Amino acid sequence: TEFSTAFEDAVRLSSERFNLINPVFWKLKRALDIGSEKQLRLAVSHVRDFAQSIVREKRQELDKKSSLDTGDLLSRILSSGHVDESLVTDLVISFILAGRDTTSAALTWFFWLISCHSQVEEQIVREITENPEAPIYDEVKNMVYTHSSLCESMRLYPPVPWDTKEAAGDDVLPDGTVVKKGMRVTYHPYAMGRMESLWGSNWSEFLPERWLEKDKVTGKWSFVGRDSYTYPVFQAGPRICLGKDMAFLQMKRVVAGVLQRFRIVPAMEEGSQPVYISYLTSKMKGGFPVRIEERVIEQVSMSE
Ligand code: HEM
Numbered sequence: 420t421e422f423s424t425a426f427e428d429a430v431r432l433s434s435e436r437f438n439l440i441n442p443v444f445w446k447l448k449r450a451l452d453i454g455s456e457k458q459l460r461l462a463v464s465h466v467r468d469f470a471q472s473i474v475r476e477k478r479q480e481l482d483k484k485s486s487l488d489t490g491d492l493l494s495r496i497l498s499s500g501h502v503d504e505s506l507v508t509d510l511v512i513s514f515i516l517a518g519r520d521t522t523s524a525a526l527t528w529f530f531w532l533i534s535c536h537s538q539v540e541e542q543i544v545r546e547i548t549e550n551p552e553a554p555i556y557d558e559v560k561n562m563v564y565t566h567s568s569l570c571e572s573m574r575l576y577p578p579v580p581w582d583t584k585e586a587a588g589d590d591v592l593p594d595g596t597v598v599k600k601g602m603r604v605t606y607h608p609y610a611m612g613r614m615e616s617l618w619g620s621n622w623s624e625f626l627p628e629r630w631l632e633k634d635k636v637t638g639k640w641s642f643v644g645r646d647s648y649t650y651p652v653f654q655a656g657p658r659i660c661l662g663k664d665m666a667f668l669q670m671k672r673v674v675a676g677v678l679q680r681f682r683i684v685p686a687m688e689e690g691s692q693p694v695y696i697s698y699l700t701s702k703m704k705g706g707f708p709v710r711i712e713e714r715v716i717e718q719v720s721m722s723e
Pocket residue numbers: 514517518519521522525577578579582583651652653654657658659660661662663665666
């Protein structure tokens with residue numbers, strides 16, 4: 420819990436730097452070690468200590484073993500010759516940031532959206548219950564409707580709402596915009612997911628069907644992805660998210676596990692709408708209060 424709080428503080432305080440009119444303010448506070456910058460320094464050091472202890476423990480564990488009989492990522496990184504503890508600690512922190520807050524943000528908005536769209540929830544539950552005993556990989560591969568619903572939910576509520584890059588050298592964008600070395604360019608998945616020119620006049624509707632195509636012969640639905648420049652929720656190009664497939668695997672497993680047995684019912688005041696906020700990754704302001712209800716389902720087939 421302590422680590423979690425420190426991690427959240429570090430993310431919030433560092434992203435709040437971007438909101439200041441002039442970076443001089445935070446730089447001055449950092450130099451004097453006061454206010455939010457002091458809090459940030461303490462939070463970062465807490466996070467680093469924790470990540471470092473994970474690396475040290477793993478290294479000791481590996482030193483005691485003669486062969487690598489564990490498949491976890493950290494063991495593999497350490498056994499592949501990465502000896503710089505500081506670099507490996509950075510990798511651990513990056514993976515926590517990349518893989519923890521993103522999928523949890525995506526699922527929070529997903530569960531809220533399906534709670535307001537009962538027909539979508541019904542379709543997902545049908546898909547899940549259709550093949551409950553299948554092996555993990557096949558089960559997830561066949562969940563095309565759930566996959567589409569997750570893509571659609573992240574179109575409206577992307578876990579990384581905007582992302583800024585700094586030009587390493589002078590450049591000219593395809594539309595002729597000149598970008599000088601050191602200039603910052605921001606792309607905005609939140610805005611792009613809500614553009615009529617990209618998604619049509621029904622862009623504001625939560626419609627998983629926009630990602631699906633029905634085969635005229637078999638009548639089976641298949642997923643139709645959009646190119647990553649139109650849908651840059653995982654970024655695009657050579658630095659596209661490395662964990663994209665893993666993220667979908669995790670999210671679909673969680674959705675299947677939860678919805679198979681439970682209904683997630685918002686426990687908010689009648690008529691109140693959640694507020695989207697962002698500190699590097701998006702959040703629902705104040706969290707998502709829910710009531711968990713046990714689901715009673717009958718086995719139904721998708722073809723019915
Ligand atoms: C819904 C879930 C996720 C979303 C929306 C997402 C989105 C993104 C985005 C936008 C970037 C680009 C960041 C930048 O360069 O500024 C990125 C990078 C990355 N993501 Fe994800 N991510 C998700 C889940 C994950 C998971 C589960 C992992 C792995 C555990 C992961 C690992 C990474 C890594 C390693 C990078 C850096 C890639 C590079 O710079 O070459 N992500 N992700």
